[in-house]
Amino acid sequence: MRLSGKLPSMAGFVGLSLMLSGCVDLYGDATPYLGEVEERIALTMPANAPSIRQQYRVEDPNSENAAPYKHEGIDVIAKLGTPVLAAAPGRVTKSFVEPMYGNQVVIDHGADASGRRTISIYKHLDRKSVKVGDTVARGQAIGTLGRTGVLAAGILHLHFEIHRQVKPGGRGLIPIDPNRLWMNGVGKITCFDGAVEYDETVFRATYPVVCKGLNPAAVTFPHGTGSLSALKRPTPETATE
Numbered sequence: 001m002r003l004s005g006k007l008p009s010m011a012g013f014v015g016l017s018l019m020l021s022g023c024v025d026l027y028g029d030a031t032p033y034l035g036e037v038e039e040r041i042a043l044t045m046p047a048n049a050p051s052i053r054q055q056y057r058v059e060d061p062n063s064e065n066a067a068p069y070k071h072e073g074i075d076v077i078a079k080l081g082t083p084v085l086a087a088a089p090g091r092v093t094k095s096f097v098e099p100m101y102g103n104q105v106v107i108d109h110g111a112d113a114s115g116r117r118t119i120s121i122y123k124h125l126d127r128k129s130v131k132v133g134d135t136v137a138r139g140q141a142i143g144t145l146g147r148t149g150v151l152a153a154g155i156l157h158l159h160f161e162i163h164r165q166v167k168p169g170g171r172g173l174i175p176i177d178p179n180r181l182w183m184n185g186v187g188k189i190t191c192f193d194g195a196v197e198y199d200e201t202v203f204r205a206t207y208p209v210v211c212k213g214l215n216p217a218a219v220t221f222p223h224g225t226g227s228l229s230a231l232k233r234p235t236p237e238t239a240t241e
């Protein structure tokens with residue numbers, strides 16, 4: 001995207017400028033956290049992972065410099081039509097379109113062994129390939145990356161959020177920096193790889209956009225008819241059926 005107009009110059013809009021200035025490579029790059037963000041996470045970005053163009057940011061209620069906006073997720077850039085993947089196994093609870101964020105999918109991952117429930121949210125999709133009630137496997141393609149919705153500002157990207165219960169069985173789910181919850185550890189962006197057997201004990205996310213050289217999960221049951229217990233990685237025998 002090219003901008004002929006003026007970019008906002010206020011310090012508080014640095015993030016927006018970064019987002020719009022296109023200074024991030026398509027793969028293996030992660031834009032820094034903004035200056036106002038206190039809890040920065042050191043990131044390890046695989047070279048084949050589509051880049052993160054905007055980081056998580058929430059307003060600090062104690063800050064004197066109130067942030068002009070918050071960003072409760074990460075933005076991942078990739079080409080139009082790149083598969084967007086379920087970050088963990090779960091069930092599709094929302095699949096809809098609205099003007100601001102375009103095509104959206106929400107997956108409920110249920111409560112994990114820690115007793116905390118987690119959901120993940122995918123916005124600006126070009127197409128959705130799941131419907132409400134579908135059971136999805138980790139790494140399954142749930143749609144394609146796009147720029148639907150006014151807030152995509154014409155930029156091809158996935159806006160990805162994770163919301164998680166603070167306490168086991170707690171009431172609300174609050175947004176959490178996805179960089180805290182990658183499968184390989186805090187800050188360690190983890191590409192989905194169908195050849196890996198993942199530990200599903202406690203919620204951990206794999207990257208929500210397919211990494212270069214890898215594929216979405218092979219799903220061997222029709223949409224909506226699987227059970228969560230059936231969401232194991234297909235064995236080589238069943239994968240060829």
Ligand SMILES: [Zn+2]
Binds near residue numbers: 071
């Ligand atoms: Zn975003």
